[in-house]
Amino acid sequence: MLKLWLPDGSSRTAESGISGKELIAGLDPSLKKEVICLKVDGELKDLSTLLPADAEVSLVRRSDPEAIEVLRHSAAHIMAQAVKRLFPEAKLAIGPAIENGFYYDFDLPRPLPPEDLAVIEEEMKRIIKEDYPFIRQLVPKEEALARLRAAGEKFKEELVSELEDGEISFYQQGEFTDLCRGPHLPSTRYLQAFKLTSIAGAYWRGDSSREMLQRIYGTAFFSREELDAYFKLLEEAARRDHRKLGRELDLFSTDDQIGAGLILWHPKGGRVRQVIEDFWRDEHRKNGYELVFTPHLGRSQLWETSGHLGFYRENMYSGMEVEGQEYLIKPMNCPFHIAIYKSRSRSYRELPFRWAELGTVYRYERSGVLHGLLRVRGFTQDDAHIFCRPDQMPEEIDRVLAFCLKILRAFGFKEFKLYLATRPEKSVGAEERWAAATEALRTAIEKTGLPYEVDEGGGAFYGPKIDLKIKDALGREWQCSTIQFDFNEPERFELTYKGADSQDHQPYMIHRALLGSLERFFGILVENYEGAFPLWLAPVQAVVLPVLPANLEYAGELYDWLRASGIRAELDSRNEKIGYRIREAQMQKVPYMLVVGSKEAESGQVAVRTRKEGDLGVWSREELLARMEKEIAEKS
RNA sequence: GCCAGCGUAGCUCAAUCGGCAGAGCAGCUGAUUUGUAAUCAGCAGGUUAUCGGUUCAAGUCCGAUCGCUGGCUCCA
Numbered sequence: 001m002l003k004l005w006l007p008d009g010s011s012r013t014a015e016s017g018i019s020g021k022e023l024i025a026g027l028d029p030s031l032k033k034e035v036i037c038l039k040v041d042g043e044l045k046d047l048s049t050l051l052p053a054d055a056e057v058s059l060v061r062r063s064d065p066e067a068i069e070v071l072r073h074s075a076a077h078i079m080a081q082a083v084k085r086l087f088p089e090a091k092l093a094i095g096p097a098i099e100n101g102f103y104y105d106f107d108l109p110r111p112l113p114p115e116d117l118a119v120i121e122e123e124m125k126r127i128i129k130e131d132y133p134f135i136r137q138l139v140p141k142e143e144a145l146a147r148l149r150a151a152g153e154k155f156k157e158e159l160v161s162e163l164e165d166g167e168i169s170f171y172q173q174g175e176f177t178d179l180c181r182g183p184h185l186p187s188t189r190y191l192q193a194f195k196l197t198s199i200a201g202a203y204w205r206g207d208s209s210r211e212m213l214q215r216i217y218g219t220a221f222f223s224r225e226e227l228d229a230y231f232k233l234l235e236e237a238a239r240r241d242h243r244k245l246g247r248e249l250d251l252f253s254t255d256d257q258i259g260a261g262l263i264l265w266h267p268k269g270g271r272v273r274q275v276i277e278d279f280w281r282d283e284h285r286k287n288g289y290e291l292v293f294t295p296h297l298g299r300s301q302l303w304e305t306s307g308h309l310g311f312y313r314e315n316m317y318s319g320m321e322v323e324g325q326e327y328l329i330k331p332m333n334c335p336f337h338i339a340i341y342k343s344r345s346r347s348y349r350e351l352p353f354r355w356a357e358l359g360t361v362y363r364y365e366r367s368g369v370l371h372g373l374l375r376v377r378g379f380t381q382d383d384a385h386i387f388c389r390p391d392q393m394p395e396e397i398d399r400v401l402a403f404c405l406k407i408l409r410a411f412g413f414k415e416f417k418l419y420l421a422t423r424p425e426k427s428v429g430a431e432e433r434w435a436a437a438t439e440a441l442r443t444a445i446e447k448t449g450l451p452y453e454v455d456e457g458g459g460a461f462y463g464p465k466i467d468l469k470i471k472d473a474l475g476r477e478w479q480c481s482t483i484q485f486d487f488n489e490p491e492r493f494e495l496t497y498k499g500a501d502s503q504d505h506q507p508y509m510i511h512r513a514l515l516g517s518l519e520r521f522f523g524i525l526v527e528n529y530e531g532a533f534p535l536w537l538a539p540v541q542a543v544v545l546p547v548l549p550a551n552l553e554y555a556g557e558l559y560d561w562l563r564a565s566g567i568r569a570e571l572d573s574r575n576e577k578i579g580y581r582i583r584e585a586q587m588q589k590v591p592y593m594l595v596v597g598s599k600e601a602e603s604g605q606v607a608v609r610t611r612k613e614g615d616l617g618v619w620s621r622e623e624l625l626a627r628m629e630k631e632i633a634e635k636s
Numbered sequence: 637g638c639c640a641g642c643g644u645a646g647c648u649c650a651a652u653c654g655g656c657a658g659a660g661c662a663g664c665u666g667a668u669u670u671g672u673a674a675u676c677a678g679c680a681g682g683u684u685a686u687c688g689g690u691u692c693a694a695g696u697c698c699g700a701u702c703g704c705u706g707g708c709u710c711c712a
Contacts, residue, residue, distance in 0.1 A: 103707095111639075111640065112640080113640080113641080114640085114641070197706095198640090198706060198707070199639090199640060199641090199706085199707085200639070200640070200706060200707030200708070201638065201639025201640060201707065201708055202639080202707070202708045202709095203638075203639090203708055203709065206708070206709065207709080208637080208638070208708075208709045208710090212638060212639050212708080213639085213708095214639075214640080215639090215707070215708080217706090217707080243704095247646095247647075248647085254703090254704095255703095256685070256686095256702065256703050256704090257702095259702095259703095260702085260703065260704085314710095315710090315711090361712090363711085363712090365710080365711075366637045366638090366709085366710075367637070367703090368637065368638070368639090368707085368708080368709085369637095369708095369709085369710065369711075370704090371705090374712090375711075375712085376712090379712070381712065479711095479712075480712075481712095482712075513712065515712090516712040517712045519712085520712055521712090545671095545672085547669095547670070547671050547672095548669060548670065548671090549669075549670095550669085575668085575669085575670090576670085576674090576675085577668095577669090577670045577671090577674085577675065578670065578671055578672060579670085579671085579672065579673060579674070579675095580670095580673080580674055580675080581672095581673095582671095582672050582673060583672090583673035583674055584673085584674085585673090586672095586673055587673080593672075595671065595672060597671055598671095599671090607671080607672080609672060614672075615672055
């Protein structure tokens with residue numbers, strides 16, 4: 001006998017030795033239709049599985065989180081079957097479910113143009129209509145290898161050869177059989193709402209020295225509505241694309257003649273950046289940081305000492321020779337901050353040092369990875385380095401993490417996820433230091449009460465780190481902040497401070513960036529706000545609109561008064577109708593539109609219209625300014 | 637860097653089989669005197685990314701370079 005758990009939490013007993021299909025036969029028909037597969041003693045199984053005795057079985061319904069993965073994985077198989085029908089000589093690689101869909105990698109006789117997606121979709125629809133059951137087969141490893149070799153499936157063969165001896169499972173649907181762990185949908189007809197989305201190159205096993213395969217991406221849902229909603233979300237993301245908004249709102253650009261990945265900040269983007277920087281500097285001063293400034297170049301010897309020429313050279317631009325000395329453009333600020341530390345001897349009494357810099361660095365990124373503001377070759381990090389004693393270290397970590405959250409929250413981000421990356425196999429530094437630092441990071445994370453994951457072995461070779469991801473208005477995650485220990489550079493530069501015991505000690509060194517880079521962070525902000533910046537960040541906070549040229553004098557007076565009050569105001573006195581100018585200001589996402597006609601000029605008032613609420617009627621100037629100042633102070 | 641797709645006016649896009657490069661918006665000039673999301677007219681705007689090739693003829697076909705897009709690898 002086995003125990004069957006129903007979704008409502010109740011349980012009943014059932015015979016063992018029957019299949020899942022038979023098991024659910026007696027259930028409520030509406031529930032029966034919902035069941036995709038089973039969980040037997042916590043493991044996902046096909047509905048056709050013969051159930052063992054004494055098992056605990058629960059039903060996996062369409063709405064359960066595991067079900068969508070089963071659906072998508074089966075969709076990948078159906079796509080592979082379709083591709084095999086169209087290209088019998090295709091070689092199969094892997095085809096998993098992923099976050100928003102699925103993919104399958106193939107080695108194909110010719111490159112697929114995008115038009116082929118529709119052809120493959122048609123074939124998939126045929127397979128779905130033919131309604132093949134997914135049939136699981138168990139084959140001994142040797143036989144599986146022989147079978148795959150005979151079929152010329154070299155990628156699959158490689159995968160099986162690395163599995164442990166024993167039974168290997170295959171799944172068959174119609175004429176198509178594929179190596180697979182499963183489970184799958186009961187039959188192909190269960191796939192109703194799907195779409196193939198793109199074709200891309202992908203290295204076999206993600207290794208750039210191996211074959212380039214063709215990857216077909218698609219997505220699938222249980223209902224048409226969910227599929228449509230997904231594409232709506234993609235459209236929404238396209239509307240928010242910072243590259244599009246950057247052009248439309250005149251925030252930034254790039255120029256072929258200047259080079260890829262090099263950003264031109266236009267005046268309006270520059271205003272936003274200035275506000276961000278001013279806020280950042282103020283907060284750093286309040287939080288015990290000193291601001292430093294360092295050059296863009298340094299002699300190659302510096303990078304030799306720091307070790308960057310060893311482990312970072314492929315990301316650095318080639319050097320330039322000046323009077324027989326080689327200079328390199330900086331990809332990081334740390335060696336310069338270290339040089340400040342080393343400019344004189346340091347005492348334990350002085351520590352900690354918290355030195356921050358908006359340091360512009362240049363990194364050679366391979367051309368294929370560049371993307372708008374989010375991945376560039378020249379960028380300004382909101383960098384800082386903390387040098388402290390071991391006894392200060394835990395508190396410094398606490399402080400820096402709390403500070404980080406405070407800054408990010410000011411920009412309207414509310415959801416965070418933290419990742420603690422621990423010591424990788426290949427690394428430098430004393431074991432005690434790694435242990436103490438990792439512990440301090442973990443404790444600091446736990447104090448925040450925020451969700452986190454441990455990325456075992458995911459740290460840099462020189463130290464453990466915390467990466468912090470923010471969630472934007474569309475629920476997308478972005479990594480900005482990072483807090484990293486460095487056990488490498490203090491050693492290489494022989495950093496010391498004189499302790500109370502008159503001995504030399506090595507300080508802890510912590511790298512940290514809160515916003516990450518100003519370019520990237522600005523890009524994320526543009527997408528998060530869809531270009532409609534809150535008042536404190538808006539490049540143009542208010543535009544003054546005289547109704548008639550006769551009102552220009554009063555409009556100019558209001559404009560001057562706003563500017564004098566610290567508001568980023570503009571005056572639009574163009575010879576256009578008021579509706580035209582309002583439309584333009586609205587499309588430029590200006591928060592306040594201030595209409596002044598003869599009535600306002602006489603009374604010394606202003607007709608206020610906001611981007612969000614529309615016409616608010618006639619206000620006194622003081623009321624308007626009070627409202628704006630409050631909104632700016634609240635960063636709302 | 638690799639795979640695939642792409643590059644026409646500031647922007648969005650036309651241009652049939654290789655046969656005179658075109659429109660809307662933006663810009664400029666003029667008229668209009670305007671009250672909460674587009675007033676009208678005229679003008680100007682191009683070495684079709686760049687360089688080379690095939691052809692009587694190239695935006696269109698071929699090659700190289702630069703750049704962009706989506707992925708892969710890598711990452712703030």
